[in-house]
Structures are given as structure tokens and as C-alpha cells.
Amino acid sequence: ILQLSVPLQFLGFLYRELRTSLVDMESMFNTLSRKSALPDGSRELKRSQEGASVTAKDLKFGYSDARQVLKGVSFSIKPGQSVAIVGPSGSGKSTIVRLLLRMYDPQHGSMAIDGVDVRDLTQESLRSAVAVVPQDTVLFNDTIFYNIAYGRPTASKDDIITAAKMAKLHDAIMRMPDGYETLVGERGLKLSGGEKQRVAIARAFLKSPRMLCCDEATSALDSGTEAAILDSLKELAAGRTCLFVAHRLSTVAHCDHILVMDAGLIVEEGTHEELVQKGGAYSKMWSLQQAEKKEDAPENGHNGAN
Ligand code: ATP
Numbered sequence: 001i002l003q004l005s006v007p008l009q010f011l012g013f014l015y016r017e018l019r020t021s022l023v024d025m026e027s028m029f030n031t032l033s034r035k036s037a038l039p040d041g042s043r044e045l046k047r048s049q050e051g052a053s054v055t056a057k058d059l060k061f062g063y064s065d066a067r068q069v070l071k072g073v074s075f076s077i078k079p080g081q082s083v084a085i086v087g088p089s090g091s092g093k094s095t096i097v098r099l100l101l102r103m104y105d106p107q108h109g110s111m112a113i114d115g116v117d118v119r120d121l122t123q124e125s126l127r128s129a130v131a132v133v134p135q136d137t138v139l140f141n142d143t144i145f146y147n148i149a150y151g152r153p154t155a156s157k158d159d160i161i162t163a164a165k166m167a168k169l170h171d172a173i174m175r176m177p178d179g180y181e182t183l184v185g186e187r188g189l190k191l192s193g194g195e196k197q198r199v200a201i202a203r204a205f206l207k208s209p210r211m212l213c214c215d216e217a218t219s220a221l222d223s224g225t226e227a228a229i230l231d232s233l234k235e236l237a238a239g240r241t242c243l244f245v246a247h248r249l250s251t252v253a254h255c256d257h258i259l260v261m262d263a264g265l266i267v268e269e270g271t272h273e274e275l276v277q278k279g280g281a282y283s284k285m286w287s288l289q290q291a292e293k294k295e296d297a298p299e300n301g302h303n304g305a306n
Helices: 002-018 022-037 093-100 123-129 144-149 157-166 170-174 193-207 223-237 272-278 281-296
Strands: 054-061 070-077 082-086 108-113 130-133 211-215 241-245 257-262 265-270
Touching: 054 093, 070 093, 070 108, 070 257, 070 265, 082 093, 093 108, 093 211, 093 241, 123 130, 130 193, 144 157, 144 193, 157 170, 157 193, 157 223, 193 223, 211 223, 257 272, 257 281, 265 272, 265 281, 272 281
Parallel strands: 082 241, 082 257, 130 211, 211 241
Antiparallel strands: 054 070, 054 108, 257 265
16 A cells, blocks of 8 residues: 555655646656656665765856856755855855755765765665755745645644744644635745745754755845744754855854855855954954845934934
């Protein structure tokens, strides 16, 4: 029965996917083709342990031969550590995460989790041990319940509610017209940017992964929402290995270690305090962002009431 129920569940999943919008289908086919494009490894990544170690050794990678995007990137993350990758747009931050998730293989060097090259891991065990909170969460044209359950299709109703509470989304759901049965997505209730991120956080809580990869949204949320989401993320990150790709430095100042990228290379690394002290690229970015923040703040009179 078990042998039969797994493919049946998958068919159900496919059917639900197929009746969603074009955008959703596109992301599904991308995922499916990516899976088959790379040969699968045979080693299982353990699910039971807390936190995972990550070691990147001299990663060189380009999406095409014409341009190298990573030009020799090395770093290591201890189990349970939170590490941020910062740097200008296009410097290769998200590409590092894509290599970790094995959406692509590097042309040179290696990426290992718990000392095992990700190419030697089964993609299934890799995907179940790592949760991703992306920049922009794709919602399926289905209920908010289904959208959260996407993190673990076999979850019970209690599990979903617990995850929604952890992500501080439960109260907002209770205010929706049909509660957990409310239809969301393109053809349903539109969720705000902050709520969509909370759906991704709830999916991640539900998955209870050893590792978390988080791509900070470039579109700014209001500062209250941003701070509240950061709190949820910190809770989710506790005891797990986390990789944050960030644009606003204020959101990663708390991380154990920060990697500063520029044009495909790590140009500086350290804690927030160390990097500010150093007076290099990070400290310049930090001063710039602090100045922008002051300009945006209404209390300094720039948005004057005249
Ligand atoms: P951002 O802060 O804007 O998210 P990033 O530092 O995360 O940028 P990446 O997404 O890693 O940057 O992209 C690095 C470079 O690789 C960019 O020049 C980008 O245009 C290119 N690139 C990214 N994805 C692809 C792709 N699928 N095919 C070809 N080039 C790509």
C-alpha cells in the first residue's frame, strides 16, 4: 500500500499544481526539470540532527561560459551558526545559495554539507533538510491551508495551525472571510508582501529543517512589519544553520558571521562590529544605509508639513 500511495499522492500534488496559473506552472516545470537535469547522488543527508555544517571550497561558477559569476569562493559555517551574505546587486549572493541547493553544479571547487559534497547527496534528502524562505513567495490558487501545507503535504490540521501561529500568521488568517479555507493567490484574496513572507516562514516551521536559506525581499516592507518578520525568522533560525542573503545590513547585524561579496569574490568577512571597525566596503555600505534611513525618517522634518 505504501508503494502505491506515494505515487498517488504525487499525482494529486501534480493535479493541484496543473490547475494553477501559468506562473505557478512555470515554477513547477523549472523545479522538475532542474531535478532531472543533474545526476542524483546516493548518500542521505541526516534529518535528525540539529544544524548542519557547510563548507564551500574555491567555488567557480558561471551560468554560461561567457561570464564567470563566482570567481573562487570559500567559506565555512559551523552547525547552528547564522551567516549572512551581503554585497552589491549581481555580486553572486543568490548564486551561492543556488549551488548549495544544487540547482546548479559548480565548474570548479565544491560545496559540502556535513562534509559530504552536495553532488553525492540524494536530492530528496537535501530538499527535505533545507527550507528556503525566498524573496517572493509563490502562492498557489488554493486555500491558505494548502499553501502552508505545501511545506509538508502530509501535515495535519493541528500542525498547520501551530506553524501559522509560530509564523504569527494565525490571527490574520482568522480575520480572513473563510479562515483557513480562504482562497488566496491570483484568483483569491491578495496577500500583502509581509503576509506572503509569513506563509513562507510557516512552511519552513512546518518542515522543521536543519538548515534555512533566506533571501531577503528587495521590495521594502514598512519598518514595523520588517522588524516583526525578522523576529519570526530569528525564532525559526534558533538551533539551525542559516544562510541569509541580505540587502539591508540592519537585518543581518545580529548574524554570527558576515560574508561581503563583490563581483564574484568574498572581499571581507567578520562580525558586524569587526566589519564596521575595519572601515572597508561593509563599513561604507553601513554608513550609507544609516544616512538613507535618517533621510527617510519623518521626524527630521524632510517630509515637512508646509
Ligand atoms: P541581487 O542582490 O540583485 O539579488 P545577487 O548578488 O544575488 O543579486 P545573483 O542572483 O547571484 O546576484 O546573480 C549574479 C549574476 O549572475 C548576475 O549578473 C545575474 O544577472 C547573473 N544570473 C543570475 N541568474 C542567472 C541565470 N539563471 N542565468 C544567467 N545569468 C544569471
